[in-house]
Amino acid sequence: MQAAVKKNGFKEWMRKNGTGYAFLLPFLILFAVFVIVPVAVAMYYSLTNYNMIQPARFIGISNYSQLILDDDVFLISLKNTMVFAVITGPIGYFASFLMAWLITLVKRGRGFFSLMFYAPSLTSGVAMANIWLILFSGDRYGYINNLLLRAGLILEPILWTKDATYVLPVIMIISVWMSMGTGFLVFLAGLQNVDPAMYEAARVDGIKNKFQELRFITLPMMKPQMLFGAINAIVGAFGVFDVATAVAGMPSPNYAAHTIVAHLYDYAFTRFNMGYASAVAMALFVITFTLGRICMHVFKDNT
Amino acid sequence: MTAKAVYKPRRFKFRLKKLTFSRFMLYLLLTVLVVIAGLPLFAMVCRSLMPLDELYIYPPRLIVHKPTLRNFSDLLTSLSSSTVPFTRYIFNSLFTTVVTVLASVMVCCMGAYGLVKHKPAGSGVIFAVVVAALSFSTHVTQIPNYLVVNKLGLVNSYWALIIPKIAIAYNFFLVKQFCEQLPDSILEAARIDGAKEFKVFWTIAMPLLKPAWTTLAVFSFVNNWNDYFSPLIFISSNALKTLPLALQTLSGGAGVVARAGTVGAATFLTTVPSILVFAIMRGKVMETMSFSGIKS
Numbered sequence: 001m002q003a004a005v006k007k008n009g010f011k012e013w014m015r016k017n018g019t020g021y022a023f024l025l026p027f028l029i030l031f032a033v034f035v036i037v038p039v040a041v042a043m044y045y046s047l048t049n050y051n052m053i054q055p056a057r058f059i060g061i062s063n064y065s066q067l068i069l070d071d072d073v074f075l076i077s078l079k080n081t082m083v084f085a086v087i088t089g090p091i092g093y094f095a096s097f098l099m100a101w102l103i104t105l106v107k108r109g110r111g112f113f114s115l116m117f118y119a120p121s122l123t124s125g126v127a128m129a130n131i132w133l134i135l136f137s138g139d140r141y142g143y144i145n146n147l148l149l150r151a152g153l154i155l156e157p158i159l160w161t162k163d164a165t166y167v168l169p170v171i172m173i174i175s176v177w178m179s180m181g182t183g184f185l186v187f188l189a190g191l192q193n194v195d196p197a198m199y200e201a202a203r204v205d206g207i208k209n210k211f212q213e214l215r216f217i218t219l220p221m222m223k224p225q226m227l228f229g230a231i232n233a234i235v236g237a238f239g240v241f242d243v244a245t246a247v248a249g250m251p252s253p254n255y256a257a258h259t260i261v262a263h264l265y266d267y268a269f270t271r272f273n274m275g276y277a278s279a280v281a282m283a284l285f286v287i288t289f290t291l292g293r294i295c296m297h298v299f300k301d302n303t
Numbered sequence: 304m305t306a307k308a309v310y311k312p313r314r315f316k317f318r319l320k321k322l323t324f325s326r327f328m329l330y331l332l333l334t335v336l337v338v339i340a341g342l343p344l345f346a347m348v349c350r351s352l353m354p355l356d357e358l359y360i361y362p363p364r365l366i367v368h369k370p371t372l373r374n375f376s377d378l379l380t381s382l383s384s385s386t387v388p389f390t391r392y393i394f395n396s397l398f399t400t401v402v403t404v405l406a407s408v409m410v411c412c413m414g415a416y417g418l419v420k421h422k423p424a425g426s427g428v429i430f431a432v433v434v435a436a437l438s439f440s441t442h443v444t445q446i447p448n449y450l451v452v453n454k455l456g457l458v459n460s461y462w463a464l465i466i467p468k469i470a471i472a473y474n475f476f477l478v479k480q481f482c483e484q485l486p487d488s489i490l491e492a493a494r495i496d497g498a499k500e501f502k503v504f505w506t507i508a509m510p511l512l513k514p515a516w517t518t519l520a521v522f523s524f525v526n527n528w529n530d531y532f533s534p535l536i537f538i539s540s541n542a543l544k545t546l547p548l549a550l551q552t553l554s555g556g557a558g559v560v561a562r563a564g565t566v567g568a569a570t571f572l573t574t575v576p577s578i579l580v581f582a583i584m585r586g587k588v589m590e591t592m593s594f595s596g597i598k599s
Contacts (some may be wrong), residue, residue, distance in 0.1 A: 224596020
């Protein structure tokens, strides 16, 4: 009797949810195997000593204590990534917004401008590093050195990508160039979504210029897009790796361009110390996830 | 017709009047930004067309004087005598990218459709998890992914570059937002006509979702085409390398004199496809991005 009810319950459940889950199944399986379970697995391995040959051995939090207390190179990578993210993240974010806003103010050539602004974000970091390496070449043949030499600003060529003082700023310049369009599309779409009637109503209410319009109408209306853009900017800035290794090599001069992901790569895929590398991955996870949560709080929809 | 003829000069006058100081500043600022964005790309195009003597001229030249396609023919023909022909790398990139894009479009559209239009139990939780997954980079899950791919025996194969990159939170999120705009009535009408649910999805929902999945396809193409980290960890055989990785090998750091021209051509070939894909699909992409906000 009870079994019959249960069976009926299951049948009922299948009738209600079966089709939905049938459609969701391929996504759910792949998403679970390659995104969700891996976070849990990385969390577990970060508490072990695992080299892929011997079985994982549980060692508690020693990976973390080593990471924070003994691993100077990790601390350098953490510092570099932080400096990188704090500078390039906001610049890229605001540049994207500025460009999107400027484009909505013009009537002609929107297509051309948006393609030009967005093109750098479509390029491969490794490919463009080749071009930037020529621009920043350390001899007199480098375009930038040549320009500065001829302008009399420097007396001899600067070793942009070899000198530990310059290498991180150079990487930041390239990354800003590459990321200044990342949020652009989202913002442009958000700006075009604002109902024009709102602007007219605001003009009646005494809004005088485009800046007031931006401050009081556009920005509040765009919160969801601003949030989406912010989260993408954070994830992008903290995941810096391609450009850094392509420009500075690995390891970089005096670890000046060593990033968290570079550290992760080094331990996971050259030393195969998966436990320790997982601890590095968890550090990256905690940082981006926390910042994402903070953003969600900041851009909370109060309306 | 006469009305139009009268109207036109008036509009022209209006525009002239509007070329005020602020308008001038606006276009100036836009031009400066376009130059910043475009200059490195311009340098890339020029250097790929430069003959060797121009590449090493002093002072360095930005604009090519005697453009030649020699670099491209060198890259595609004479380099093929060495180990792996460059065309093989192009094929590798093209194949893995296109398969990933197609699979991701299919899997994410089906999932989003199931979630939005059938609302199975727990769909709220599933979507919350997807949104949470937006806020950490793929590097976090890379080690377990490597272990799974390794267990499946797929390391150093095309599948290692494809399978882990099909179910992407970002893609699912975009389609899901767009899916909510689909009117239920159209789907219901097809169901009453006796269409099976998959047929409803395939013949009714998919055409209506076209802007969403074209956008997804563009982003997925750009990301996978440019991806450097996945091939770096999964691919060790030279013949299976994709363009970014091959380019890294080809350039071999700064100062490889003989190859400067071919590296320029290879850089060009690596960069152009994703820009082209975006340029063609721009309209559809803009349509979809209107739904990309996250409501917290």
